[in-house]
Each structure stands twice: as C-alpha cells, then as structure tokens.
Amino acid sequence: MQTQSLDEIALFLRRLQWTALGLGVCWLLWLLAPILSPFAFALILAWLGDPLVDRLERAGRSRNTAVAMVFTMMALIVLAALLILLPLMERQITTLVTSLPRYREWLMTTALPWVERRTGFEITDSLDFTHFAQLVRENWDQAGGIATTMLGYLSRSGSAVLAMVANIALLPVIAFFFLRDWDLLVERVASLIPRNHLPTAGRLARESSDVLGAFLRGQFLVMLVLGVMYGLGLWAVGLDLGILIGLIAGLLTFVPYLGPASGILLGVIAALVQFGDWQHVAGVLVVFGIGQVIESYVLTPKLVGDRIGLHPVAVIFAVLAGGQLFGFLGMLLALPVAAVVNVLLRYAQERYRHSRLYVGETVPDPLTDPHLAPPLDDRQE
Numbered sequence: 074m075q076t077q078s079l080d081e082i083a084l085f086l087r088r089l090q091w092t093a094l095g096l097g098v099c100w101l102l103w104l105l106a107p108i109l110s111p112f113a114f115a116l117i118l119a120w121l122g123d124p125l126v127d128r129l130e131r132a133g134r135s136r137n138t139a140v141a142m143v144f145t146m147m148a149l150i151v152l153a154a155l156l157i158l159l160p161l162m163e164r165q166i167t168t169l170v171t172s173l174p175r176y177r178e179w180l181m182t183t184a185l186p187w188v189e190r191r192t193g194f195e196i197t198d199s200l201d202f203t204h205f206a207q208l209v210r211e212n213w214d215q216a217g218g219i220a221t222t223m224l225g226y227l228s229r230s231g232s233a234v235l236a237m238v239a240n241i242a243l244l245p246v247i248a249f250f251f252l253r254d255w256d257l258l259v260e261r262v263a264s265l266i267p268r269n270h271l272p273t274a275g276r277l278a279r280e281s282s283d284v285l286g287a288f289l290r291g292q293f294l295v296m297l298v299l300g301v302m303y304g305l306g307l308w309a310v311g312l313d314l315g316i317l318i319g320l321i322a323g324l325l326t327f328v329p330y331l332g333p334a335s336g337i338l339l340g341v342i343a344a345l346v347q348f349g350d351w352q353h354v355a356g357v358l359v360v361f362g363i364g365q366v367i368e369s370y371v372l373t374p375k376l377v378g379d380r381i382g383l384h385p386v387a388v389i390f391a392v393l394a395g396g397q398l399f400g401f402l403g404m405l406l407a408l409p410v411a412a413v414v415n416v417l418l419r420y421a422q423e424r425y426r427h428s429r430l431y432v433g434e435t436v437p438d439p440l441t442d443p444h445l446a447p448p449l450d451d452r453q454e
Contacts, residue, residue, distance in 0.1 A: 119251035
C-alpha cells in the first residue's frame with residue numbers, strides 16, 4: 074500500500090514537472106514573439122516544401138540539389154506573384170486615393186443623413202471639420218498630449234519598420250536551412266520522445282501532419298481562387314476598386330464569414346458611391362452569392378475536406394486569442410495550432426471513452442455500444 078502511494082506521488086510530481094515545463098515554454102514564446110515570426114513562417118514553408126524535396130531525392134538527386142530546386146521554384150512563384158500583383162495594386166490604391174473625396178462626400182451627404190433620419194441621432198455635426206477644429210482649440214492641452222504620444226509612436230514605428238525589413242530579408246535564409254535540414258530536425262525531435270510513447274506520438278504526428286496539410290495547402294488554394302473570382306466578378310460589375318476589394322475578401326476567407334462579409338460591405342459601399350443605384354449593388358451581391366456557393370459545394374469539399382474539424386466559432390476564437398497573446402506570430406500560428414490541438418482532443422476523447430471512468434467496471438462490447446468510437450487509425454478519411 075505504501076509503495077502504491079509512493080508511485081502515485083512520483084507520477085504526480087512527473088506530471089507537475091511537465092506542466093511547469095509547458096508553462097515555461099509558453100512564457101518564453103510570449104517573450105520572444107516579436108522576433109519569432111520569420112522563424113515560424115520559414116518553418117511552415119520548409120514543412121510544405123519537404124515532401125517535394127523527398128520526392129526529388131527518391132528520383133536520384135542529392136539533398137542539396139533537391140533543396141536548391143524547390144527553393145528556387147518557391148522564389149520564382151513569389152517573384153511572379155509580386156510582378157503581377159504590385160503594379161495592379163498600385164493602380165488600385167491610386168484609384169482609391171483619388172476617389173477618397175467622393176467617398177467623403179457620399180458619407181457626409183448621403184449615408185449619415187440617412188442614418189440620422191432613421192435613428193434621430195445628430196452625427197453630421199460631430200463629424201464636421203470646422204466643429205472638430207473648434208474642439209481641438211478648446212482642448213488644446215489634451216490635443217497636445219495626444220500629438221506628443223502620436224509623435225512618439227511614429228518615432229518608435231521607424232525601428233519597427235526596420236525590424237520588419239530585417240525579418241523579410243532573413244526569411245529566405247532561414248527557410249533554406251530549415252528545408253535542407255528538415256529530416257535531421259525530425260529525427261532529433263523523435264529521438265527525444267520516450268520509447269514507450271513513440272508509437273502514440275508517431276500516430277498523432279502523422280494525423281496532425283495530414284490535418285495541417287489539408288488546411289494549409291487547401292485553404293491557400295481556396296483563398297487564391299476566391300480572391301481571383303471575387304476580383305474578376307466585381308471588375309465585371311464595373312467597380313473601379315473591384316480587384317482590390319476581391320483580393321481583400323479572398324485573403325480574409327480563412328476566418329469564416331469574415332471574408333464574404335467584408336467583401337459585401339466594401340463592395341456595396343463602392344457600388345453606391347460610384348453608381349448610386351441598386352442594380353450594381355445587386356451585381357455585387359450576385360458575385361459574392363455565386364462565390365459562396367462555389368466555395369461551399371466545390372472548393373472546400375475538394376481542396377480542404379472535413380478532416381480539420383474546427384467549428385467556425387473555434388476558428389474565430391483561435392485567431393483572436395492568438396493575436397491577443399502573441400501578436401502577428403499568434404495570428405500566423407493560430408489555426409495550425411488549433412488544428413493540432415483538435416487532433417489531441419480527439420485522441421483524449423478516445424482514451425476517455427475506453428477508460429474505466431467512462432465504461433465502469435464492466436467493459437462493454439465496442440460493436441454494440443454506439444458511444445465507443447473506433448480508433449482514429451481505422452476511421453475513413
């Protein structure tokens with residue numbers, strides 16, 4: 074009896090040590106979040122490129138040659154995308170800047186008076202620039218304090234811009250070394266896993282890799298296709314800013330409902346300002362309606378599938394929580410981490426349903442008990 078108590082105490086202490094280690098790693102990541110973004114992005118690129126490098130190695134090429142070929146291909150794809158998108162975005166942003174007076178006039182003379190008539194609130198007067206200047210003169214001390222704060226932020230933002238440029242310059246270098254040494258890194262991580270837990274860890278790693286592959290590769294293609302589709306559709310409707318709005322909606326598609334909602338809002342405003350009729354507004358709604366049907370019934374089932382298993386609310390929470398805790402790094406890793414956590418939770422649920430706590434003293438037949446899910450390895454994808 075005493076030996077059993079000592080074993081339970083030792084098990085509790087080991088779990089406490091692992092918990093403390095996990096909390097320490099999270100705290101260290103939180104401290105280093107500002108400099109970890111290029112490493113995280115490079116790690117994702119290396120993970121995506123490693124299967125192609127392995128395929129080239131099996132074809133008879135050396136690891137360094139295969140890495141150089143894949144890395145060059147990635148660089149050419151990025152360069153081609155920049156050569157296509159940058160001039161297009163430059164024209165769209167120039168159009169946006171020249172259209173800002175029209176948007177301001179529409180806001181002050183059409184949108185806000187309509188809201189005031191419906192709600193009874195006086196909004197136009199508070200947004201009048203003369204009234205705003207008078208408020209600044211009456212509260213000069215406070216405005217001066219705000220101006221000082223803004224100047225300090227701008228001066229600090231210069232170093233932030235330099236850090237961003239340095240991160241962009243470091244990204245290809247880090248990605249190249251990660252891609253070259255990927256198999257070695259995987260072997261070293263696997264060598265640290267306790268031998269009696271290696272089968273379970275390998276199984277969870279394979280399933281996590283499948284889930285991440287389905288998400289990253291599939292979701293990226295969905296974002297790309299929808300961005301092009303929305304952009305061309307809004308351009309066909311006649312919107313001057315249609316391509317810019319379509320690309321923004323496509324990039325935001327990874328957060329459920331945010332992409333189409335933002336695209337519809339921006340598209341409707343652009344149609345009202347540019348044309349002022351409901352026919353073009355209906356055209357915008359038709360474009361996004363067709364895009365949503367194609368995404369729901371064609372793109373997502375074919376390219377992403379249902380293996381991720383993340384509820385839309387969980388996706389939104391993961392992105393917001395990641396941004397709140399770790400900034401841009403957290404938003405970058407939020408969904409991949411959430412997908413892996415979902416795999417671990419399914420494994421924990423499986424273990425729980427086969428535990429004595431769930432099934433009681435007598436073990437039921439898994440063929441007749443509907444609550445006992447089959448093992449993850451036996452499930453159909």
